[in-house]
Amino acid sequence: MPNYAMVIDLHKCTGCGACAITCKNENNVQEGFFWSNYVHKTTGEFPNVRFEFMPTLCNHCEDAPCVKACPVGAMYKDKNGITLHDPEKCIGCKSCMIADPYGVIYFNKERPHKFWNSSENAIHNGTSSGKEVADKAGAPIPYYNPEREKTYAGIRPQGIVEKCTFCDHRVKDGEKPYCVESCPAGARIFGDLDDPHSEIIYLISKHGAKQLKAELGTKPKVFYIRSY
Template sequence: MTSETLDSQMIAELEETDLQDEGVDLSMVIDLQRCTGCGACNIGCAQENNLQEGQAYSSRIIETEGEFPNVNYEYTPTLCNQCDDAPCATGCPTSALYKGDGNITMHDHEKCIGCKACMMNCPYDEITLNKEDPHPHWESNEAVIENGTATPKQVKEQADVDEDAPAYYNPNREVGEHEHPTRYKGVVEKCNFCVHRLNEGELPRCVEECPCEARIFGDLNDPDSKVNEVLGKYNPDVLKEGEGTKPKVKYVRDYNGGSYERGTGEPGLSD
């Protein structure tokens, strides 16, 4: 199955799914055997959500063991786990974090007071606080090459975007209740499965950008969904299962990049 065919199948499922139906339970499956660690998901997510430097809804865990040339490298894509039992939401004193359509853990910036209770309660470190005004880099008058390149502020002026927006501003997040296209100082932010895209019958940007079909998205309560097809074939894992949060981002088929010296073994009956 090609990436285009898989995307079409998942999009067709989304178009038939009413996110406001209480029976919809959206999930993402990440196939670690298919993932190559290219980072397209991370780049696409940052562009889609107007993230500033230092923020990442789509990230990764990198582990390296051994010494060259016998090195084992593991790359695990990460994002908000959209937990069924979300401690970030249950511990929020203002209900700024709440369960929305599709059982997605949403964030209402208008209610957020920046207390960081959600950050302390999240065992996955997937919520960040905006400690300064958004996108300060684009206010800089310092060029990379003096008299050779434009300054970030000049680039932004040529892009003709709002004062608090980056030069690469994407207007997609202007839609939807409780959505703020660039966020602002003093509130937290996190992944919400690109709910603004879901409402338009589109896949999350990280799913769409993956060139390896490593991310599969859909409704856990639909027995015919692609996610259930994959979960029916492979025994899934979740991050930090012992925390008891019941993550809805699931992993299948651990990548095995190990090697061993070639050989056929030895006879077992010799003296």
């Protein structure tokens, strides 16, 4: 069985945020939630300014604290090393969010995709509402991707958490996660950590890699190489 992991080449990353947008498209992620996210920081004063940008996502830790914390086993490790979530088992206790050191798990406090369920005019004094657009599109949301339903709830209902799945619905068919596929700079590389000939092993060996909060011992599997 493979042990999937990701390398993010910060030197190649342009900070365009395409990963965050396309992830929403692929996984029907609602407003305010970011399975694929980024943080940035500007330091110094002109002309000596430094800008840092770091894409973030679930680290699919080998020793995942969210999996340990879940009282019902709804958060679990798949055989291929991906950390997955079972919406049918989830009780919405948010223990995983408390345990997760990276802030990548989101809780559906309300009914998801409020905008597309609302009959209020989308634009003030306009004529069309989010619900009308969704109805015309014949889908829960206009950009709904039915492929997501293959392995996870297409849209996660109110009362449960959700998170990045490394696009397990694509990976199981031999495809790459959509953020990897859509990165215009080719900054994301996905592969098998246990395969000594994989590209990610080559890159980690060549450049040395940094993991977020590695000191916590969660063994995160998103590796950052070089710098922005």
